[in-house]
Amino acid sequence: MRTRTLPAAVTVLVATSLALAGCAPAAESGGSESGGGEPGGTLIVYTNSNSDGRGEWVTAQAKEAGIDIEIVGLGGADLANRIVAEKNNPVGDVVFGLNNMFFETLKSEEAITAYEPAWAGEVDEAAGDPDDGVYWPLVEQAIVTVYDTNTVDAADVPDSVADLWNEDKYKGRYEVNTVLGQATPQLILAGLLSDYEDEDGDLGISDKGWNQVKGYFQNGSPAVEGTDLYARLSRGDVDYGAIPSSGIASRDAEYGTVTGVVGADDGVPYVTEQISVITGTKKETAAQEFIDWFGSSEVQGEFAQEFSSYPVNTVAREQALPAVVELMESLPKQELDFALIRENISGWVEKTELEYLP
Amino acid sequence: MRSPYRAMLRSPLVIVVSVAVVWFIASFLVFPNVNLLVTTFFPGGQFSGRSVEKLLSSERAMTSLWHSLLLAITLSITVNVVGIFIVLVTKYFEIRGARVLFLGYATTLIYGGIVLAAGYNFIYGRYGFITAAVQNVFPDIDPNWFSGYFAVVIVMTFATTTNHMLFLSSALAKIDYQTIEAARNMGASTGRILWRIVLPALRPMIFAVTVLTFLIGLGALTAPIVLGGTDFQTIAPMILTFSKSSSSRDLAALLAIILGLATIIVLAVMNRVEKSGVYFSVAKVATPLQKQRIRNPLAAVVVNVVSWLLFVVYAAPVLLIVMFSFLDSTAVITGTIALSDFTLANYGTVLGTPAVLRPFIVSVVYSALASLIVVGGLLFVARVIQKYRNRFTTTLEYLLHIPWILPTILIALALIMSFDKPSPLVGGAVLTGTTVILLVAYIVVKVPFTLRLLKAGFASIPDSLEDAARILGAKSLFTFRRVLFPLVLPTAAAITALNFNSLLDDYDAAVFLYHPLYEPLGIAIKASTEGENNLDSMSITFVYTVLLMIIMAITMYLVYGRSAQLRTRKAHGRRTRGIRVAQIPTRAPVGHAPDERR
Structure with a gap:
């Protein structure tokens, strides 16, 4: 008797899952080799x-x-x-x-x-x-470095993105994304390194280039998982951060920010x-x-x-x-050699991950 | 003395189980992963040792690796302290409101990961309300006080007592109360009884959950990311990044193997200690455990206060998450919550999405199938491994732990690449692109956890029960079904439920393996929380978490709550109807009769 009542619960679970399997759209037969x-x-x-x-x-x-x-x-x-x-x-x-x-x-x-x-x-x-x-x-899409014009004084905005990590006053005031498995951080890295091509350097990049990467990550404030850049901008955690251009409009509407874009000497990376x-x-x-x-x-x-x-x-x-066209046309395009980037990006990511991330 | 192989060969059931498990190990554990590791470490047929060199020269990798180890060791201690404490106050001592306490502590069963870390962050973090409250009193306090090693240890300690709650509780329930009564009659104090009788009896299960805790510490991912700050980052995020890049995969594999070795060492140590210290009681009659009063009034007050403090720590993040799921996301972020901020919009977004139910059904079916198959199959395997100790079964046992060594992402990739052409191992079928492959992956990743705990469950059953059944003429399958199975049922049910819950929102395996027409929940959640213009992602995660909590709570009730009732009924029957063979309680650790097998 006792063993018959078995795990009533397990039986219920089996029955439920079978029933659910039955309701699931019947593509099991054709589905198994679809695609x-x-x-x-x-x-x-x-x-x-x-x-x-x-x-x-x-x-x-x-x-x-x-x-x-x-x-x-x-x-x-x-x-x-x-x-x-x-x-x-x-x-x-x-x-x-x-x-x-x-x-x-x-x-x-x-x-x-x-x-x-x-x-x-x-x-x-x-x-x-x-x-x-x-x-x-x-x-x-352009990957742009943005700030909120409501909180950042125009005079304080750096002339070029590179000032952020080369000038002391911006230390810890800009966000860096350290999840290098993702596309946008990889592109930022590629954009940083592309100007420092050097056949004799490590992974085709001169020491100067690697110092840029080092400075960029060491002086930045790492992105917070689950917290949007604009949330951090509006509560004053950081003043600057990078974002794909298509995300700007909806954030301005949500957070009441008025986005400004930091210029770049060599243009901004485009994807x-x-x-x-x-x-x-x-x-x-x-x-x-x-x-x-x-x-x-x-x-x-x-x-x-x-x-x-x-x-x-x-x-x-x-x-x-029109707003999109205006923004995109105002951003000079950085020349990127994608064949070269493709060849080296995983090496660059690896080196950065091992040596330069905070 | 090791059991001779002949004893194994005598039982047809054991032979069938052995053949099946050897096939499973060969096809799904060894073949794909060896395949992947060979292509990783021998690119172009040549061994490449560059990964070792790279890692050794990277200060960051070495520090992160050390942090992971440190976290694993710390948690092995802290989680045991907290875990044993909460099990004792809910199941051993007489504490007013023990049931409520239990519910509070049990909240970790139903949530974890990013949501948990976020929940803690909202309470103790820079913008958390505890921080704000403390700042009112001490304005000079560092708003980032809750970060680094200390914060990660705190959060993970409270988040990972789940295994203690389930498995230690069920082991505690099996203690022979007469031993405790006897000790008390001889004048032993509450503390002495606890230390000399109760805790030693729990040792096999404590070892099993310690290994699990160690492993959780090694693999810690979200808590360090969210709360670790720059000072305390662990190795898991690095492994994740590297396993996603084909050229860095050797680094990921090497790091994973290092962590795996650490786990294997802990496992081997625990196995040894377990073997050398297990004693079985000769008692054939047992009285169910009765709750103990704490006699020292001071101790009683302290235990009560600590229990309820812990209750608040456990319950607060859950309540907060439920509340946040009804809040406008800006209110959550800015931390100024007014009555007007409460909204059903988040639920509207999630439930209003077309076909929102489908991923739930897909995941429930996959998780249920996988957890039932893995527990059902390993019930037999665990018994064989636990009963016949020889080189063959030891090898099997270690091989079955392979999925603990490699991260899920690598296991998934290995499966795709190994079964993308007809394979004789699976009867000439192609698994890549089918609905089966995700199920296989789910089963594979749950094997080590299930085996560990089932083995610990079987360890508490004396051989004499099986012998008695055999002498009475029962066949092996019958003995298994009628004698052994009922005794491990509570453990098996709890494992099933835990496996089910943890697979429900899986992302790592699904991302590579899911069939396009059967999108599982993890993928759906990720899709709905991502996006450049999706600013409510945290709120949506909260909504999904609440929905998941509901499913998981139902599962826990169905599987665990019900089987607990079953056990109570049995215990009741024992008192009124006398004892049958299969009901002989497992073992009471009086420490007299040594295990007859050695």
């Missing part, structure tokens, strides 16, 4: 650009255009790792949203395949992969989000159709209006919000 699987069916779209409702928007718009997609949204570094790890048996069909650095990695791992989209003529080829045309540019077909997909035609649709001036234009992005597509750019 790179059969040619028909849902297109699996990998992206890191699905937050703030972008994923839902793209899915809905694509459906209207007759393309069935499922978004797999992951952080940049995780997504790139996943695509490379899966390259012998790809699950995704298309990838978009990662920056040039990650796309260079995917390209060198042969995880993505060249395709010339219908809108190739409307974008600046140099923003993508001018040599081989493996990936194509969608939107541009360009790209799109490409994943190598080995069994839905190559559908993947190409999606690229033709998503990168078109019409869709990119609507996307720009909806999410204040700055499209690379010159036709779509006319529809971008």
Whole structure:
């Protein structure tokens, strides 16, 4: 008798999980080899650009255009790792949203395949992969150093970003992001080092360049996990910090700040989000159709209006919000050699992580 | 004396279990991870020792590594002190309101990670209200007082007593009360009984939870990030960064292996101590434990005050999180909370998202399946390993701890890369890109924890029970089902619940392995809290935490609360109906009869 009553709870749990498994949409059979699987069916779209409702928007718009997609949204570094790890048996069909650095990695791992989209003529080829045309540019972002003009006196603002770590009065007053596995901090690092190329230096960078990195991290105030830069700006923890340009407008609205941008001698680093077909997909035609649709001036234009992005597509750019265009045009672009960065970035990150982080 | 292999071969059940576990270890523990480590350390077929060199020359890496070790050692002590204390006041001593205290202490069962660290930060941190209150009295106090080693140890000590609450409590309940009564009759004081009878009886379980605590300390990630400041950073964030970069992966693997070795050493020491010190009682009749009164009035007051202080420390962050989930995020950040700031908007955001329920269902199914499979399977394995001690089972035991050595991210990557083509190990199937692979990963990562605790659970069952059943003609499966299983059930149920709870919001494994059509909760939470324009991410995390707390509390009640009731019923039956073989209580540590196996 006693043993029959077994763990009543365990039985309940089994029953519940079975029941739930039953309710879960019945894609178990076809689903088990979807993605790179059969040619028909849902297109699996990998992206890191699905937050703030972008994923839902793209899915809905694509459906209207007759393309069935499922978004797999992951952080940049995780997504790139996943695509490379899966390259012998790809699950995704298309990838978009990662920056040039990650796309260079995917390209060198042969995880993505060249395709010339219908809108190739409307974008600046140099923003993508001018040599081989493996990936194509969608939107541009600048990584800018900002401050709140309400609290920081214009006279105190440094002329150049580099003053922040070279002048004592800014010590501890600017935020540095130390999570180097993420895309933005990596790009900031690349931007710091790119001006100090030196074939004889460690990892192709002169000692002077490494001293910049050292100063940057030692004098900065490390970002606080879970606390937004603007929250820290408004309570006076720090005065300056770096942020992708597209995040400024919503923060000003939320925190009542009026953002100012610190200038830079060599311009600010730009990231360009790209799109490409994943190598080995069994839905190559559908993947190409999606690229033709998503990168078109019409869709990119609507996307720009909806999410204040700055499209690379010159036709779509006319529809971008005036404030966005004004900001982006006021920021000089730092010349970055992404092939060189791609080759060295993991070494740079490693060295920084081991030697320079606070 | 070691058990001869022949005894093992005599039982068909043992043979089946052995074959199954060898296959599992070979396919899912050894093959993928060796595969990954070979490609990591032998790029292009040549051994590369650069990682050793790099690490040794990095001051930061060495300091962080030392911090992790220091934290693990500190926690092994502090968590035991607090953990044993809370178990004693809720289950051993007669304290008014013990049930309420228990609920307060049990809050760590249902939350952790970033939310926990954030909760503490909101109380004690720079902008926390305790800090503000103290500043009113002592304006000169450093607002950053709650940071560094001290803060991390405090937070993690209170956050990781979960295992004590579950497993030590259940071990305590099995103590033969007659031994305590006898000691008291002979004039032993409360303290002496505690020290000489109760605590020694709990030793196997204390060792098991100490290993777990040590491991938690080594792997500490969020508490040091949030509260450690620049002075006390641990190695886990560095491992995380390095495992995400293919060219630095050797550094991540090496660091993980160093931590793994430390764990193995602790494990081996604990195994030795456990082996040399375990004694079984010959008592065949046991009386259930009765709560003890603290006779010294001063001691009683002190214990009561400390208990309730701890209660406040434990309960405050949870209450705060629940409150914050109803608050406007700016109010939380600025710390000025007015009645008008209370809102349901956060819940609206989370529950209003289309298909919000789906990730919950996906995660519940995955977690339930994984935790049931892992506990069900390891019940047999743990018994075999615990009963037959020879080179074969010792090897199995250590191999089953592989998932503790490598970080989840590397285990996940190893699985993808090893099963992306048809593999004879799994019947020629391709697992990458299927729904199965995440389940496999979940099972794999939960193996060591489950094995440790199940083994400790079995350690308290005397062999004589099984022998008696065999002499009475019971087959091995029957004996297992009717005699052994009921005795480890409370432990097994608690492990199942804990595994389930910890897998629910997993992110590390899911991020690489989840099937596009089955998005689990961890991914959904991350997606909804990320984003450049998402300023309410903390509030949304709080909402998810509250929802998770509800699921987890239900699980704990269903699995643990129910089985506790079952146990009470049994204990009751024992008193009224006399004793059956299977109900002979485990062991009372009178320390007379040595383990008959040695």
